[in-house]
Amino acid sequence: xxxxxxxxxxxxxxxxxxxxxxxxxxxxxxxxxxxxxxxxxxxxxxxxxxxxxxxxxxxxxxxxxxxxxxxxxxxxxxxxxxxxxxxxxxxxxxxxxxxxxxxxxxxxxxxxxxxxxxxxxxxxxxxxxxxxxxxxxxxxxxxxxxxxxxxxxxxxxxxxxxxxxxxxxxxxxxxxxxxxxxxxxxxxxxxxxxxxxxxxxxxxxxxxxxxxxxxxxxxxxxxxxxxxxxxxxxxxxxxxxxxxxxxxxxxxxxxxxxxxxxxxxxxxxxxx
Numbered sequence: 001x002x003x004x005x006x007x008x009x010x011x012x013x014x015x016x017x018x019x020x021x022x023x024x025x026x027x028x029x030x031x032x033x034x035x036x037x038x039x040x041x042x043x044x045x046x047x048x049x050x051x052x053x054x055x056x057x058x059x060x061x062x063x064x065x066x067x068x069x070x071x072x073x074x075x076x077x078x079x080x081x082x083x084x085x086x087x088x089x090x091x092x093x094x095x096x097x098x099x100x101x102x103x104x105x106x107x108x109x110x111x112x113x114x115x116x117x118x119x120x121x122x123x124x125x126x127x128x129x130x131x132x133x134x135x136x137x138x139x140x141x142x143x144x145x146x147x148x149x150x151x152x153x154x155x156x157x158x159x160x161x162x163x164x165x166x167x168x169x170x171x172x173x174x175x176x177x178x179x180x181x182x183x184x185x186x187x188x189x190x191x192x193x194x195x196x197x198x199x200x201x202x203x204x205x206x207x208x209x210x211x212x213x214x215x216x217x218x219x220x221x222x223x224x225x226x227x228x229x230x231x232x233x234x235x236x237x238x239x240x241x242x243x244x245x246x247x248x249x250x251x252x253x254x255x256x257x258x259x260x261x262x263x264x265x266x267x268x269x270x271x272x
Contacts, residue, residue, distance in 0.1 A: 012045060019049035068181050083174040152232050164246055166190075166267035176229065176265045186218075186233040190246070193223040199253040204231060205263070206238045207245040216248065220255040243269045 017023050035042055038236040054070045155161055156179050163176035166188070176190040186205060196202060204218040225230045236243075247263040 011102055012042060015042060015045045016049045019046060065203065100203075148232055151184055151234065152187050152230075155179050155184045155187045155232075158184070162240065162269070164267040164269055166246060166248070166265040168265050169262070170264065173264060176267070178267050180236075180240055180269070182240055184234070186231075186236050186246070188229070188231040188233075188246070190223075190229040192227040193229050194227065200250050201253055201255065202229070202248050202264075203251040203255045203259075204233065205246055205247045205249065205259060206236060206243045208238060209242055209244040215259055216250050217255060219256055220251065240269060245269055 014023060014027055014031050018028060023031065035046065158181055161179045161181040161184075164180060166176035166178055168175055173194070174190055174192050176188055178186060178188045180186045186204075193202075201220040201222050203220045205215040206218060207215050218233050218237060219231060221229065221231045246267045246269060247259075248265040249259045249261045249262055249263050
């Protein structure tokens with residue numbers, strides 16, 4: 001290797017760092033001074049390095065700048081501040097090369113685009129979440145309805161269930177039919193029932209066998225628009241053995257702790 005090559009070798013090692021703008025002020029001034037001598041080999045190496053790093057602007061990652069790039073930027077800015085205080089001659093117009101501003105701009109634009117997309121897609125995501133919650137709630141309710149329907153079917157078809165006829169005390173009122181399974185509960189069914197006036201409702205009562213005991217309140221239900229009455233009591237407040245009769249009265253909305261009207265239907269719970 002010639003003496004000339006030996007002298008150029010240290011600068012060749014700094015050419016890429018010079019193109020990146022990441023040299024210390026002293027090193028940057030030394031390289032610039034060497035390039036000013038007209039060294040063709042180093043000038044060619046610098047041109048190649050600048051072209052290479054310029055392509056990085058088109059390869060900006062779809063994320064925040066890397067720690068390395070951020071560190072180089074901070075290092076360059078700090079070096080520029082130190083150079084300004086020392087009143088060093090400016091070799092370049094800007095400490096941060098144009099390509100680096102391009103890379104930062106690309107990353108910044110991508111970040112703003114992501115923020116815009118999140119803002120734009122936000123209502124769609126919210127609507128989807130609400131629709132999913134609504135569908136899940138409907139499925140849960142349907143599951144509960146199917147479970148109750150299955151329970152009711154078991155009560156009505158199990159041979160161990162007790163059938164309880166509940167005739168009405170009024171001639172124009174259709175009868176009801178109760179079915180009581182000791183483990184699964186009570187089903188009271190009827191059709192063509194008149195709708196209670198206003199917000200009043202029908203309430204089931206269990207009349208205890210014990211002398212002087214008060215009727216035990218159970219669930220309330222209004223017939224549907226077609227007059228169908230289908231009441232399922234999964235957990236009766238008393239057992240068959242302790243119940244003398246079932247009765248239904250008309251009560252205020254929400255039911256009453258004790259009957260306020262004469263029973264419209266009564267059925268005796270008798271032993272088979």
